[in-house]
Amino acid sequence: xxxxxxxxxxxxxxxxxxxxxxxxxxxxxxxxxxxxxxxxxxxxxxxxxxxxxxxxxxxxxxxxxxxxxxxxxxxxxxxxxxxxxxxxxxxxxxxxxxxxxxxxxxxxxxxxxxxxxxxxxxxxxxxxxxxxxxxxxxxxxxxxxxxxxxxxxxxxxxxxxxxxxxxxxxx
Amino acid sequence: xxxxxxxxxxxxxxxxxxxxxxxxxxxxxxxxxxxxxxxxxxxxxxxxxxxxxxxxxxxxxxxxxxxxxxxxxxxxxxxxxxxxxxxxxxxxxxxxxxxxxxxxxxxxxxxxxxxxxxxxxxxxxxxxxxxxxxxxx
Numbered sequence: 001x002x003x004x005x006x007x008x009x010x011x012x013x014x015x016x017x018x019x020x021x022x023x024x025x026x027x028x029x030x031x032x033x034x035x036x037x038x039x040x041x042x043x044x045x046x047x048x049x050x051x052x053x054x055x056x057x058x059x060x061x062x063x064x065x066x067x068x069x070x071x072x073x074x075x076x077x078x079x080x081x082x083x084x085x086x087x088x089x090x091x092x093x094x095x096x097x098x099x100x101x102x103x104x105x106x107x108x109x110x111x112x113x114x115x116x117x118x119x120x121x122x123x124x125x126x127x128x129x130x131x132x133x134x135x136x137x138x139x140x141x142x143x144x145x146x147x148x149x150x151x152x153x154x155x156x157x158x159x160x161x162x163x164x165x166x167x168x169x170x171x
Numbered sequence: 172x173x174x175x176x177x178x179x180x181x182x183x184x185x186x187x188x189x190x191x192x193x194x195x196x197x198x199x200x201x202x203x204x205x206x207x208x209x210x211x212x213x214x215x216x217x218x219x220x221x222x223x224x225x226x227x228x229x230x231x232x233x234x235x236x237x238x239x240x241x242x243x244x245x246x247x248x249x250x251x252x253x254x255x256x257x258x259x260x261x262x263x264x265x266x267x268x269x270x271x272x273x274x275x276x277x278x279x280x281x282x283x284x285x286x287x288x289x290x291x292x293x294x295x296x297x298x299x300x301x302x303x304x305x306x307x308x
Contacts, residue, residue: 010211010212011212011242011245014240014242014245015238015241015242018241019238046248046249047249050245050248053239054240057239057240115209115210115211115214116211117211117213117214127209128209153208
């Protein structure tokens with residue numbers, strides 16, 4: 001089994017992922033990492049059922065996991081299933097930081113879709129990637145740790161590297 | 172009349188309505204929601220909620236979306252509500268035309284409309300090669 005893509009995408013499984021990335025990378029398993037402490041169980045289950053059906057149509061297996069348990073679950077699958085081709089989808093940047101702290105080994109991170117609009121204080125890094133100060137700090141830490149962070153919505157797009165030094169929030 | 176909301180990636184919904192009006196009457200009680208890339212899920216949900224409310228005259232609203240698993244469909248599914256809101260994915264022109272023909276019939280329910288549009292949309296997908304094969308077989 002190999003980890004082929006790690007992506008932040010607030011929309012989780014949607015057209016760009018299921019129609020764009022899954023066939024391009026021949027993904028067979030998606031780990032969806034969405035730490036949803038504030039949502040009630042019925043909302044979470046309805047959302048998961050929707051994701052399961054979408055993945056079934058796209059012929060890809062899906063597994064749901066929280067960021068803290070991701071490294072252990074990923075490693076378990078790595079050892080049990082040598083043929084799987086894996087993509088990890090994070091619903092937010094904070095989840096990546098939590099998973100990294102919990103031991104996730106990461107060399108690349110694709111910034112797919114994320115719009116932080118909870119407060120006025122946000123920074124647009126790319127067309128469809130707008131972050132909070134906390135997100136910016138987390139992404140900066142990832143870059144400092146040697147992770148290649150880039151923006152690439154679809155396979156046909158060229159990779160645009162995230163360079164914290166280019167932004168006003170860099171300190 | 173049962174309301175219609177057509178939500179798609181980009182302007183496909185606008186084009187579908189424009190194409191439908193070449194064939195049938197102007198479409199009343201129908202709203203398009205083109206989903207663009209730069210809106211957050213929360214903003215899209217708010218947009219969709221407003222569209223549903225504006226089209227619901229009491230007999231419910233049928234949402235037509237393009238791709239199951241895509242953003243317009245994912246957002247719409249969060250509004251599923253018994254006999255008031257249903258979501259049909261895979262929208263095509265036959266489906267839109269059928270909805271226009273029958274949604275104001277007396278006693279038409281949202282569920283009946285959704286099923287009829289689904290079946291009609293499926294019937295509209297044909298492969299000419301197969302028909303030719305049947306004739307020559």
